[in-house]
Each structure stands twice: as C-alpha cells, then as structure tokens.
Amino acid sequence: MKDVAKEAGVGLGTVSRVINKNGPVKESTRLKVERAIETLKYKPNEVARNFKMQQSRSVALIVPTIWHPFFSKFAYHVEQVLSNNGYKMILCNSQSDVMKEINYISMLEKNKIDGLIAITYSHDLDQYITSHLPIVSIDRHFTEDVVYVTSDNEKGGQIAADELIKRGCRNIAFLGSVSDIKNESMRRRQGFEAEAKQSSISYRVLELEEPVEDINESVRTFFHEHPDVDGVFAMNDKWARIIISTLQNERKRVPEDVQVIGYDGITASKEEELTFSTIKQPVHLMAEKAAEAIISIINDQPTDEKMILPVEFYNGTSTK
Amino acid sequence: MKDVAKEAGVGLGTVSRVINKNGPVKESTRLKVERAIETLKYKPNEVARNFKMQQSRSVALIVPTIWHPFFSKFAYHVEQVLSNNGYKMILCNSQSDVMKEINYISMLEKNKIDGLIAITYSHDLDQYITSHLPIVSIDRHFTEDVVYVTSDNEKGGQIAADELIKRGCRNIAFLGSVSDIKNESMRRRQGFEAEAKQSSISYRVLELEEPVEDINESVRTFFHEHPDVDGVFAMNDKWARIIISTLQNERKRVPEDVQVIGYDGITASKEEELTFSTIKQPVHLMAEKAAEAIISIINDQPTDEKMILPVEFYNGTSTK
Numbered sequence: 001m002k003d004v005a006k007e008a009g010v011g012l013g014t015v016s017r018v019i020n021k022n023g024p025v026k027e028s029t030r031l032k033v034e035r036a037i038e039t040l041k042y043k044p045n046e047v048a049r050n051f052k053m054q055q056s057r058s059v060a061l062i063v064p065t066i067w068h069p070f071f072s073k074f075a076y077h078v079e080q081v082l083s084n085n086g087y088k089m090i091l092c093n094s095q096s097d098v099m100k101e102i103n104y105i106s107m108l109e110k111n112k113i114d115g116l117i118a119i120t121y122s123h124d125l126d127q128y129i130t131s132h133l134p135i136v137s138i139d140r141h142f143t144e145d146v147v148y149v150t151s152d153n154e155k156g157g158q159i160a161a162d163e164l165i166k167r168g169c170r171n172i173a174f175l176g177s178v179s180d181i182k183n184e185s186m187r188r189r190q191g192f193e194a195e196a197k198q199s200s201i202s203y204r205v206l207e208l209e210e211p212v213e214d215i216n217e218s219v220r221t222f223f224h225e226h227p228d229v230d231g232v233f234a235m236n237d238k239w240a241r242i243i244i245s246t247l248q249n250e251r252k253r254v255p256e257d258v259q260v261i262g263y264d265g266i267t268a269s270k271e272e273e274l275t276f277s278t279i280k281q282p283v284h285l286m287a288e289k290a291a292e293a294i295i296s297i298i299n300d301q302p303t304d305e306k307m308i309l310p311v312e313f314y315n316g317t318s319t320k
Numbered sequence: 321m322k323d324v325a326k327e328a329g330v331g332l333g334t335v336s337r338v339i340n341k342n343g344p345v346k347e348s349t350r351l352k353v354e355r356a357i358e359t360l361k362y363k364p365n366e367v368a369r370n371f372k373m374q375q376s377r378s379v380a381l382i383v384p385t386i387w388h389p390f391f392s393k394f395a396y397h398v399e400q401v402l403s404n405n406g407y408k409m410i411l412c413n414s415q416s417d418v419m420k421e422i423n424y425i426s427m428l429e430k431n432k433i434d435g436l437i438a439i440t441y442s443h444d445l446d447q448y449i450t451s452h453l454p455i456v457s458i459d460r461h462f463t464e465d466v467v468y469v470t471s472d473n474e475k476g477g478q479i480a481a482d483e484l485i486k487r488g489c490r491n492i493a494f495l496g497s498v499s500d501i502k503n504e505s506m507r508r509r510q511g512f513e514a515e516a517k518q519s520s521i522s523y524r525v526l527e528l529e530e531p532v533e534d535i536n537e538s539v540r541t542f543f544h545e546h547p548d549v550d551g552v553f554a555m556n557d558k559w560a561r562i563i564i565s566t567l568q569n570e571r572k573r574v575p576e577d578v579q580v581i582g583y584d585g586i587t588a589s590k591e592e593e594l595t596f597s598t599i600k601q602p603v604h605l606m607a608e609k610a611a612e613a614i615i616s617i618i619n620d621q622p623t624d625e626k627m628i629l630p631v632e633f634y635n636g637t638s639t640k
Contacts, residue, residue: 065589065590066396067389068588068590069589071392072389073387075387076385079386079411079412079413083413083420088410088412089411090378090408090409091395091409092403093399093400269385269387
C-alpha cells in the first residue's frame with residue numbers, strides 16, 4: 001500500500017479512499033492510484049480495507065511554545081475548527097528541537113496522525129518535508145510545494161512606514177532581528193523600506209542576527225547614535241515593548257518625541273485590549289484558514305496553495 | 321473485557337495488563353481482576369491480547385481556553401512531561417461546553433485516549449466522573465475520588481493579608497467573585513479572613529456572583545462606599561489589574577494610598593517579567609505533578625490523591 005502511495009505520488013489516506021471507495025477523491029488522483037495499483041499488481045488486503053477504521057481523526061499542531069500569546073491564540077482557533085469538524089488536535093511544543101518535529105512528520109508518514117500544521121523555525125527540516133504529506137506551514141516556505149498561510153508582512157511594513165510619515169515623522173527606522181532560516185517576517189522590513197523610498201523619506205535599519213544577546217543594550221546604543229530618529233517600526237510587539245521602555249528610560253516621550261509601531265497585535269487573553277500602536281495580524285483568520293486547509297488536504301479537496309492574509313493598523317498609545 | 325473491568329472496579333487498561341502480563345499492576349489489583357475473570361468465566365480473545373497495541377499513548381488536556389497565560393503556561397509544562405515519557409498531548413478548549421468535556425470522558429471509557437487532565441468549571445460534570453477512570457483534576461473536587469492538584473489557596477490568602485498588614489494597612493479588603501461550582505479558589509478569601517481576624521484587623525469583602533457583568537463599575541462603587549480601604553487582596557491578577565487601573569482613574573495612588581496584591585503571578589510568555597504584587601501559583605510544579613500523576617495512574621503506579629502545592633508572595637510595584 002505504501003508502494004502504491006509512493007508510485008502514485010499521493011498519501012496513504014488517498015490510496016485507502018480509492019480502494020475502499022469511502023471518501024472524496026479527485027478524478028485525476030483516482031486514475032493515478034488505479035494506474036499505480038495496476039503497475040505494482042497490488043491486491044488490497046483486509047488491513048487496507050480496514051484502513052479507514054484506523055484513521056486517527058487527529059491533526060498535530062507544532063508551535064515553538066504554546067506559552068506565548070501568538071501561538072496560544074492561534075492554537076485556540078485551530079482547535080475550534082478541528083473540533084467542529086470531528087478532528088482532535090495534538091499539540092506539540094517543539095522549542096525548536098528539530099528531532100521532535102521530525103518525529104511528528106514520521107507519525108504522519110505512518111498515518112498515526114492525519115495531518116500536520118507547523119510553525120517551525122528550525123534548521124534542517126526541509127529535507128523531511130515532502131509535498132505528498134498533508135502539511136500546512138505557517139509563515140515559512142519549504143523547498144517542496146507545501147501549502148502555507150501567512151499574513152501580508154510586506155503590506156504591513158508599507159502601512160507602518162506610511163502611518164509614521166502621515167503622522168509627521170521625518171527620520172524613520174526599522175528595528176529588528178533576522179534569522180538565517182528564510183521566513184515571511186523579513187518582508188516586513190522590505191515593505192517598510194520600499195514605502196520610505198517611494199516617499200523619499202530617509203530611513204535607517206538596525207537588523208541584528210539571531211539569537212540576539214541583549215536587545216535593550218542594542219536599542220539604547222542605536223538611539224544614542226541616531227538621536228534624530230522620530231519614528232520606529234519594530235519587527236514585532238516584543239521589540240516594540242522593549243523600544244518604548246528604553247526610550248522612556250532615556251527621557252524621550254512616546255509618542256511626542258518618538259512614535260513607535262509594532263507588529264502582531266495579540267493580547268494575552270480574549271478579555272484584554274491592545275495598548276500601543278501596531279500592525280495587527282489576522283491570527284483568527286490565519287488559524288481558520290490553516291485548519292480548513294489541512295482538513296481539505298486530508299480529504300483530497302482542493303485548497304489554495306498560498307494564503308496571504310490582510311493586516312491592519314491599530315492606532316494605540318504610541319503614535320500621535 | 322469491559323464487564324471484567326466493571327466487576328473488578330478497575331480500568332480497561334489494567335485488565336489488559338493483567339491478561340497480557342505486559343505492565344506493572346499492584347498485587348491486590350491483579351487479584352481483583354483475576355477474581356472478576358473467574359466470576360464472569362471470561363476468556364481473553366485475540367482483541368484483548370492485542371489491546372496493548374491499540375493503546376493511544378495519548379493524554380487529553382481540557383482547559384477552558386488555551387488563549388490565556390495560566391492555561392497556556394500549564395499546557396506548556398504538561399506537554400513537556402508527557403512528551404518526555406512518550407505520550408502525546410491532545411488539547412481541548414472546552415469553553416465550559418460540558419458536552420465537549422463529556423465527549424472526552426467517553427473517549428477515555430472507550431480507550432481512545434489513555435488519560436485525562438481536566439481544568440473544568442462547568443455544571444453537571446460530576447455524574448460523568450468515575451474514580452476508576454484515569455483522571456487528574458486541577459483546582460476542583462469531584463464527588464468521586466479523583467486525584468487532584470491545586471495550589472495552596474488558603475495559605476495564599478493568609479500570606480496576602482499578612483503582607484498587607486506588615487506593610488502598614490489598617491483597613492483591608494478582599495475583592496473577587498464566586499461561582500456556585502465548588503472549586504479551590506474560594507479558599508483564598510477564607511485564608512484572608514482567618515488571618516485578618518487573627519491579627520484583629522478590620523476587613524471588608526466584596527464578593528460578586530459569577531458571571532459578573534461589569535467588574536470596573538462594581539470596584540468603583542466599592543471604593544466610593546469605603547474610601548478608608550488602604551489594602552486590597554484581589555481574587556486573581558485579572559481583578560488586580562482592574563482594581564489598580566480603577567484606583568488610578570479615581571486619583572488614588574498605588575501603592576502610596578492603596579496597596580494591592582493579586583493572585584496567579586503568570587506572565588504572557590517565558591520572556592516577560594511580573595509587574596504588580598501577587599501571590600504566585602507554582603504553575604510549573606502543578607503541571608509537572610499533574611502529568612506525572614496521570615502517567616502513574618495509567619500505569620497502575622501509586623500516586624498521591626491530593627496535591628496542594630506551595631505559593632509565594634511576589635513583591636512588585638503595587639505594595640510598599
């Protein structure tokens with residue numbers, strides 16, 4: 001059965017559905033599987049026929065750590081959609097341990113789980129990801145064609161620059177870090193720079209290589225060297241918080257002297273409200289799209305391959 | 321096999337282990353199972369012998385919502401312990417939907433999951449909980465003898481009153497809400513009152529019935545009626561945050577005019593630090609104890625039935 005799946009270039013679940021005629025399969029996929037069965041002279045046995053019974057009806061969600069509002073809000077909404085569709089959600093805190101991530105991919109190959117939604121930043125994962133496995137990736141491309149969901153990071157950067165300029169800033173800066181793992185978040189800086197150039201506004205960039213030892217110290221030094229900066233786009237809300245408190249310690253008023261815009265816009269719980277200005281990621285929508293996509297893939301339904309979802313500006317306490 | 325489990329008053333997993341001799345079982349338990357097998361003239365069949373193969377190696381964690389730092393931190397540490405012991409963690413946001421909770425108990429009965437850790441506040445759950453199922457409850461008693469883990473809420477209340485008094489408060493108050501579902505958190509008020517009485521200090525209590533419509537308004541009214549209150553113990557950090565901001569809006573200085581102590585002491589992520597004063601719950605330890613207990617129960621190892629874990633005072637910005 002595995003050989004059939006490999007020959008046809010589809011997942012085990014698909015082969016099972018074709019054999020057992022018990023789930024939706026695209027006509028072209030069905031043909032591919034039937035051709036593979038013929039080529040390999042495969043005879044479905046009892047085990048294969050019982051395959052559907054053994055489906056786990058579960059999807060694993062890998063996050064770096066659930067103890068962070070972005071991931072806990074994301075997980076909250078993913079679980080809602082999965083649960084409404086009769087799937088359990090298995091949660092994995094990878095803490096960027098690539099072995100733990102690979103273990104889940106292996107569970108996927110063995111059909112111990114039906115699908116995988118992954119938010120990963122670890123090295124060396126690319127070689128384990130194959131496009132015939134039911135995987136949805138968040139914020140990250142893989143070499144193989146894996147469905148992914150992200151917010152419109154580039155647009156977010158453009159909006160941040162635009163809002164700072166509209167609010168009177170003349171010396172703007174991007175502050176953040178960069179990882180050697182390619183992910184979508186670096187487009188934030190690119191969008192910011194493009195908008196600044198187009199508006200003929202001078203800008204500076206402080207981009208530190210991860211892991212960053214002491215963000216506070218780097219931020220303090222940056223403002224000492226560039227006391228004229230009056231508008232900052234921070235790569236995320238964690239950076240924005242550090243920047244705001246550093247500025248206040250340096251006796252600069254926010255937003256009177258320096259305006260600051262973050263990126264993320266997530267509160268620690270449903271009841272809390274945002275405080276400072278930020279570019280809001282549509283986490284709820286991202287989670288829903290990711291969960292719907294994995295269910296579609298598991299059931300051989302069509303789904304978009306790239307989902308880039310709209311962001312919006314939240315005008316909080318750190319802009320005029 | 322189910323009848324044997326019922327007759328012996330043990331779980332299906334235990335019966336399986338006795339039949340297959342493939343796991344640790346207490347001598348007294350083994351005897352009970354063997355007696356039940358004899359009584360019912362039960363013959364283990366192939367299915368039973370394959371039982372171990374079908375174990376899911378998974379534990380479900382039910383929380384009201386993962387999008388809240390207490391539950392996300394708790395889940396983070398539970399998953400660590402489970403994962404280190406080869407168990408997957410299935411996460412369920414119950415949102416106090418008792419049907420969703422009952423569904424997981426039913427999965428437990430059908431051995432689709434091996435164990436359950438539950439943080440629940442919903443009505444009508446008691447009748448579904450039986451002591452022979454592998455369940456660990458957090459902060460809540462059930463009629464049946466279920467293992468539970470909680471922080472030392474009563475001691476926490478005592479410490480809060482004591483710290484306020486030590487710091488010069490002469491008119492202290494407890495502010496919080498109360499649910500008709502019995503849970504451990506109401507002991508916070510009891511400990512607070514006991515300590516105040518013992519110190520012969522006058523105290524007031526504002527205890528609103530859940531669900532509370534408008535906490536802010538109730539808090540404002542309370543301080544208008546009792547302007548002499550100079551020390552507050554809030555039932556949790558959410559209340560403490562609201563109390564602090566209400567006081568500031570009313571032009572009272574914290575901690576100069578009124579000192580405030582919360583309860584929980586959880587940050588939104590690993591990187592953040594606590595700000596205001598609070599009684600810290602040992603969430604990390606609670607999670608570890610709960611995960612270790614469920615693994616012990618699944619494997620018929622002995623475990624403590626009540627685990628009441630120590631709390632400590634964090635001296636932050638809202639006390640002198």
